[in-house]
């Protein structure tokens with residue numbers, strides 16, 4: 001589904017991604033962990049097509065297409081979804097209206113008729129259940145005045161509405177209370193199928209108790225320095241990143 | 254990255270005017286230029302009574318003594334008033350008695366504009382009075398309106414059929430001497446709409462006029478007058494377009510509203526005159542005087558405008574709050590792109606006691622345009638407990654455009670409460686990227702964000718026109734952000 005090969009990127013003059021390799025197959029969940037500033041959000045942004053970042057090397061294949069050649073909106077319509085670490089506010093635009101526009105843009109791209117009000121409402125009701133988000137929140141301006149947790153929940157709700165092939169979750173767990181964490185994780189689990197995949201960026205092992213990953217990667221200083229199974233997350237939780245840093249220094253020294 | 258943004262900005266601001274076509278209809282014109290003879294020519298063409306000719310001539314003589322205003326924050330080459338044709342009527346053998354008798358070319362023009370008269374008649378229940386160049390061509394729905402006593406016709410017709418009403422109210426709110434362009438209008442006004450809502454009548458449908466400037470070098474000087482008698486209600490919509498031409502065309506209209514005790518007038522404008530091309534060539538000079546008076550207690554006048562067209566706009570729909578407890582409102586969205594310049598706002602003049610006014614202005618600037626809000630709130634000595642709230646928000650798309658706010662407040666009564674809030678923001682790259690990530694292209698994203706920004710005003714528009722206006726905002730900014 002997604003094949004990242006030696007991806008390098010910088011912002012302004014600063015090198016941030018220094019050769020990322022990662023392959024994600026349909027049905028898989030990959031977790032990415034790593035210290036603050038190691039480049040996790042940068043990776044997510046580059047995949048989503050944010051123009052601030054300059055790709056300086058490498059390639060990314062998404063469902064047989066050259067992802068880096070595509071406009072951000074086309075990446076989205078091909079099935080790539082990013083749940084933002086910091087979702088933005090759009091005053092005056094209701095969440096419902098926003099999502100309706102998004103859903104219908106995607107349908108147009110797929111050559112489908114736009115959903116009429118009744119169909120849209122029906123789908124929305126179903127997906128609202130999934131993440132237990134309520135109607136009143138969706139009538140308000142997108143993310144405006146939403147609490148941190150509400151914003152994150154709204155991201156997952158949008159993901160449920162858009163049914164992406166690849167969902168990238170950038171620290172969706174941070175800011176969620178314990179119950180919300182379980183609800184959101186459950187939502188994600190229900191969306192999991194053999195045809196889609198998820199890339200979950202997190203700092204906490206706790207989330208991975210709910211969304212159980214097939215692989216865990218450690219991103220450090222712009223590179224994936226360690227990959228393993230879910231046990232790696234437990235090890236990190238226990239020991240912190242220091243042991244990895246120490247190992248790296250030992251090998252480079 | 255900055256360059257990329259520029260590129261997209263460039264794109265969104267470079268869409269072409271979609272209403273630029275010229276209709277080939279023979280026109281009955283006055284010779285170019287303005288003299289007393291021109292004024293007499295117009296008056297004679299319209300078979301006007303003596304008092305009206307006198308009114309025109311007096312206004313003309315006043316105009317000669319006046320100076321073109323320099324205070325608005327706009328610049329344009331000096332207008333040569335002798336190079337304008339002041340009267341141009343589409344030639345028609347006999348005046349049409351029904352819609353079927355209207356020149357098919359003219360009908361086509363209206364269809365291109367999206368206002369097929371009979372469609373409108375059937376579907377939307379909106380009465381349309383279409384003004385092309387200087388003559389009002391057809392007034393629909395007249396019979397139905399007349400059943401409840403509502404008069405809705407062209408100004409020329411009103412002069413013939415209801416001279417006493419016209420004589421009583423014409424110039425009563427905007428005197429000819431008010432300003433340079435109102436004096437010019439009073440001298441040469443060609444046509445416009447006239448509405449009279451009798452006491453206690455709630456006008457059963459939205460009244461609507463479409464203006465369109467067609468012939469080359471014609472100035473359009475409409476004159477509109479709406480009188481709402483005690484306890485009546487009317488909602489009126491004005492829409493405008495003009496064909497694409499290289500030369501600038503002058504448009505100097507005057508609109509007067511009179512609301513008696515407990516009457517309410519809601520006046521909405523969707524202005525989409527030709528804005529000029531990407532290089533700033535051509536476009537309409539829109540110098541308009543609009544004013545309403547709440548003549549009686551508890552009267553209410555509400556102006557809503559969506560201004561996306563014209564190369565230069567100079568327009569301040571105002572309300573004189575004379576009656577006690579009267580209410581004035583002004584809701585405005587003004588979009589400028591490329592080289593457009595807009596200096597627009599309102600005046601709320603509080604004279605009566607317990608009067609209230611509310612101003613919501615949303616300015617959106619893109620390209621190399623300049624967008625100014627200019628508003629006056631004045632509270633006179635006797636206007637006890639006057640209240641005003643003003644909200645002026647500006648949004649910038651790109652960094653080559655300008656947004657300016659000029660609020661003037663004159664308070665002569667201590668009990669007044671006048672509040673003014675203003676914000677300026679830039680459309681966020683983050684917001685656009687967020688929309689992109691949800692599958693929307695940048696144009697769709699900008700349209701969505703802008704409509705959100707302008708929502709409070711858009712919500713004031715009658716339902717039938719809100720959707721149109723939303724599309725218009727999107728079209729005006731097509732090609733302009735990233």
Ligand SMILES: Nc1ncnc2c1ncn2[C@@H]1O[C@H](COP(=O)(O)OP(=O)(O)OP(=O)(O)O)[C@@H](O)[C@H]1O
Nearest residue numbers: 011012014016034035036037038039040041042043
């Ligand atoms: N506009 C910018 N200019 C300069 N440096 C930047 C810019 N944006 C990001 N960076 C830097 O890039 C590095 C990687 O940032 P990124 O947001 O990808 O980290 P992260 O792994 O997601 O961290 P966190 O766990 O705190 O979310 C950081 O050092 C950050 O300061």
Ligand SMILES: [Mg+2]
Nearest residue numbers: 040041042085
């Ligand atoms: Mg991050």
